[in-house]
Amino acid sequence: MKTIIAALIATALLAPSAKAAGESGSFEVASLQSSTEKTGWLQVLSQGKPAKAKTAKKNINQSPIARELVAFGENVAPGTIIVDNSDRRLYHVLGNGIAMQYGVSVGREGFIWTGTNTVSRKAEWPSWNPPAEMRAREARKGHILPVSMKGGIENPLGARAMYLGSTIYRIHGTNQPSSIGKAMSSGCIRMANEDVEHLYANVTIGTKVIVRD
Numbered sequence: 001m002k003t004i005i006a007a008l009i010a011t012a013l014l015a016p017s018a019k020a021a022g023e024s025g026s027f028e029v030a031s032l033q034s035s036t037e038k039t040g041w042l043q044v045l046s047q048g049k050p051a052k053a054k055t056a057k058k059n060i061n062q063s064p065i066a067r068e069l070v071a072f073g074e075n076v077a078p079g080t081i082i083v084d085n086s087d088r089r090l091y092h093v094l095g096n097g098i099a100m101q102y103g104v105s106v107g108r109e110g111f112i113w114t115g116t117n118t119v120s121r122k123a124e125w126p127s128w129n130p131p132a133e134m135r136a137r138e139a140r141k142g143h144i145l146p147v148s149m150k151g152g153i154e155n156p157l158g159a160r161a162m163y164l165g166s167t168i169y170r171i172h173g174t175n176q177p178s179s180i181g182k183a184m185s186s187g188c189i190r191m192a193n194e195d196v197e198h199l200y201a202n203v204t205i206g207t208k209v210i211v212r213d
Contacts, residue, residue: 043083060153063180063192064104072099075212081119081171081203083189083211085112090171090189092199102199104171105179105190113187117165119207122200125151126161131168134186159193160200164209171209172196 070091076082078095085106091099106112128149130138135145146161149155158173173196179185180192189211191199 025194048211060177061159061193063103063177063195065181066193067100067198069094069098070101073097073098079204079207081199081207081209083171083209085114085183085211085213086147088183090191090199092202100199100202102191102195103180105174105182105184107185107187108183109188111185111187113169114185114207114211114213117167117169117209119162119171119203119205119209120165121163122203122205123151123161123163124200125155125159126157126172127151128155157197158191160196162200162203162207171199 021029045171072091072093074093076093076156082091082093082099083089083104083106084091088104088106090102090104092102093099128151129147132147135147138145151157153175156175157170160174161170161172163170169188171191173193174180174190175193176184176190177192179190184190
């Protein structure tokens with residue numbers, strides 16, 4: 001019911017009488033205007049389920065947890081990103097009492113963290129440069145990691161990355177969508193590629209990110 005109410009509120013925001021973009025209390029979702037987005041308003045209204053869901057085949061870019069608009073009453077500025085480690089959900093606050101909710105993978109035991117930072121850099125199909133500590137840790141398990149890997153579908157960072165301040169942490173895509181909804185990362189926030197592309201299109205440098213328990 002909360003999802004339906006949120007969708008109706010969001011629909012009202014798009015009506016001719018809605019406030020112009022940039023006015024206080026309104027926030028524009030890029031996928032509503034961009035024809036290059038793979039998913040759009042129809043998918044939002046259908047709670048994140050593609051119109052051709054019955055015939056669509058699963059692929060490496062899709063999340064097992066559909067993104068959806070939800071009611072969100074917390075008093076934070078529109079545009080803020082909130083990651084909830086316990087629920088393994090990311091909320092992109094749109095204002096007017098709604099947020100876009102995504103399923104994510106968070107840090108596994110011993111790697112989970114909390115804090116507040118900002119998006120300091122954005123990258124499409126980013127290169128992966130695993131830190132020396134990670135390479136050494138994985139080598140002890142018999143897994144040899146590269147010093148650097150160019151962006152691509154085999155890259156663990158997936159299609160997009162949003163870097164958090166000067167930390168080693170990022171919000172990024174993944175080539176392991178089965179990890180979404182679980183605690184499996186080394187601290188970074190993983191999203192399915194389709195979802196991270198959607199979020200990336202709506203986030204600017206300087207966006208506030210809150211990671212909490």
